[in-house]
Structure formats: C-alpha cells, structure tokens
Amino acid sequence: MANISKAKVGDTLLITEMDYGEPYDEFIIEVVRLTKTQVVASRSINEIDIRFYKKSGTMVDCGRLDFRPVASIATKKDIKRVKDDILNENVIHDIQSTCLREIPTKELIPIRDQIKHLVTKYTLINNPEELLGGEDEDEEDDLITFLGL
Amino acid sequence: MSRKKYYNDLTDIKVGDNVLVFEFDDDFDEIGEEFLAKVIRTTKTQFLASISENQEDIRFSKKTGNSIDWNTWTDDIYKPLAKKATKKDIKRIKDTIYKEKVIGRMQSIRLREIPTEELIPIRDQLMHLETKYTLINNPEDIL
Numbered sequence: 114m115a116n117i118s119k120a121k122v123g124d125t126l127l128i129t130e131m132d133y134g135e136p137y138d139e140f141i142i143e144v145v146r147l148t149k150t151q152v153v154a155s156r157s158i159n160e161i162d163i164r165f166y167k168k169s170g171t172m173v174d175c176g177r178l179d180f181r182p183v184a185s186i187a188t189k190k191d192i193k194r195v196k197d198d199i200l201n202e203n204v205i206h207d208i209q210s211t212c213l214r215e216i217p218t219k220e221l222i223p224i225r226d227q228i229k230h231l232v233t234k235y236t237l238i239n240n241p242e243e244l245l246g247g248e249d250e251d252e253e254d255d256l257i258t259f260l261g262l
Numbered sequence: 263m264s265r266k267k268y269y270n271d272l273t274d275i276k277v278g279d280n281v282l283v284f285e286f287d288d289d290f291d292e293i294g295e296e297f298l299a300k301v302i303r304t305t306k307t308q309f310l311a312s313i314s315e316n317q318e319d320i321r322f323s324k325k326t327g328n329s330i331d332w333n334t335w336t337d338d339i340y341k342p343l344a345k346k347a348t349k350k351d352i353k354r355i356k357d358t359i360y361k362e363k364v365i366g367r368m369q370s371i372r373l374r375e376i377p378t379e380e381l382i383p384i385r386d387q388l389m390h391l392e393t394k395y396t397l398i399n400n401p402e403d404i405l
Contacts, residue, residue, distance in 0.1 A: 201378040218361040
C-alpha cells in the first residue's frame with residue numbers, strides 16, 4: 114500500500130505487480146489525469162489507461178487480474194533500475210533473435226566461449242552457490258562417437 | 263516426378279558403413295532433412311541401419327536404397343532414402359551437428375547473469391556477423 118495522493122500530471126509512477134503479496138514484475142508509467150480519489154496513468158506500450166486509488170496506490174478494477182498492480186511515486190533510482198531492466202531485456206532479445214545459423218561455426222565458437230566465460234564470471238560473483246554443483250559440460254559428442262567419425 | 267529418380271543401388275553395402283539418409287515428401291521433389299546412419303546388419307536383399315540421433319533402426323532395400331517400412335516412419339510425410347555416405351557427406355553432416363551443438367549451447371546460456379554493458383558488444387558483434395554472412399550467402403534476404 115502506498116499513498117500516491119501527491120502525484121501530479123507528468124509524474125512517473127512505479128507499478129509493482131504483486132503475486133499473492135510478493136513483488137513479481139515492475140514497470141514505470143506516466144500520470145495523465147487526476148480525479149478527486151484516483152490517479153490515471155497511461156501505459157505507453159498500449160496506451161491503455163490504468164486507474165489507481167490515491168489513498169492506497171492499488172489498482173481500480175483489478176478483480177480479474179492475477180498480478181495485482183500497486184503504484185508508488187517512482188524515485189530516480191526506481192526509474193533507472195526499470196530502464197536498465199528494459200535495456201537488458203532488449204539486448205537479450207536482440208541476441209536471442211539473431212539468426213545464428215547464418216554465421217559460420219568458426220565465428221560462433223569464440224563468441225560462445227566469451228559468453229560462457231562471462232556467465233561463469235558473474236555467476237561466481239553473484240550466485241557462487243550455483244557453481245558448486247559443477248557445470249554440465251557434455252563436450253563428448255555422443256553422435257560423433259556413435260558414428261565413429 | 264518419378265520415384266525412379268530416387269533409386270540408389272546399395273548391393274555392396276557392408277556392416278559398419280555409414281549411409282546418408284534423405285527425407286523427401288510425397289511429391290518426391292522436396293528433400294527434407296538429411297542425417298547419417300550406420301549399417302548394423304545386412305541380409306541378402308536388405309540392410310538395417312541405426313540412426314545416430316534417436317538410435318532407431320530402419321530397414322532399407324539394398325537394390326533401391328528406399329526404406330522398406332517407411333509407412334511406419336515416425337513422420338509419415340517424409341520417406342527416407344539411403345545412399346552411401348561420401349567423405350564429403352560425412353564432413354558436412356559432422357559440421358552441421360557440431361554447429362547445432364555450438365548454437366544449442368549459446369541458446370541455453372543464461373544471459374540474464376551477464377550485465378547489460380557486457381552483453382551490448384556481444385549483441386553488436388553477432389548482429390554484424392549475421393548481416394555480413396547474410397549479405398554473402400543470401401543477399402536477397404536483406405534486399
């Protein structure tokens with residue numbers, strides 16, 4: 114619950130989608146209109162207005178939504194974090210949608226090795242416990258062995 | 263199109279030989295996938311080859327190279343036909359298997375572990391390479 118009665122038109126709201134009380138996903142949205150009891154914000158992606166109660170920050174008419182959004186006035190830090198997340202997702206999407214089959218294997222191998230190195234490096238820094246079980250390296254190619262190539 | 267065109271004489275095939283198996287559709291004019299299989303048993307008129315990918319065995323006619331029981335094939339649309347694999351075929355398939363392995367590894371990497379600033383040059387490099395090789399191999403895709 115967050116009181117957003119001080120929000121003004123043009124302000125940015127941080128919307129946190131809550132899954133049974135736990136934060137799930139977050140995004141930012143701009144305030145476009147105010148009523149006596151509600152703040153109306155517009156989501157730029159689909160330009161759909163979303164209404165929030167000024168007093169609680171909870172969304173109006175979210176009865177059928179699984180993830181109940183809660184609004185708060187976004188700080189500069191919130192805006193930076195969400196924008197960074199969006200950029201990260203966009204870059205990941207670009208990488209995943211690259212048609213790797215167009216690229217010769219000899220060009221792909223150094224990039225694969227570079228990515229593997231980075232994953233190991235940042236997993237060691239951020240989630241070292243995940244590396245304790247050892248990485249699944251199936252370098253032995255069963256197919257090639259089978260065919261005796 | 264005549265099915266005769268797709269006959270391959272394999273009467274001298276031996277156990278241990280590698281065969282290249284093509285898949286083609288009902289019209290016999292569209293080759294589907296190709297893969298390698300190893301001959302594991304022969305009779306007077308047939309040979310049995312084992313497909314490396316799923317360890318499934320498939321019987322072929324020695325005289326024609328056509329699959330004998332193609333109608334029990336997992337995918338009825340594509341009917342397998344074998345031919346003796348040349349060194350060039352083996353190299354091509356081996357390269358394809360290896361490339362798919364590299365691609366599979368790249369696609370399974372958890373990119374979210376890596377900070378955006380490290381990912382951006384990788385993205386740029388991949389996009390540059392994709393454009394470069396599309397321009398070389400399939401320029402019409404870009405035009």
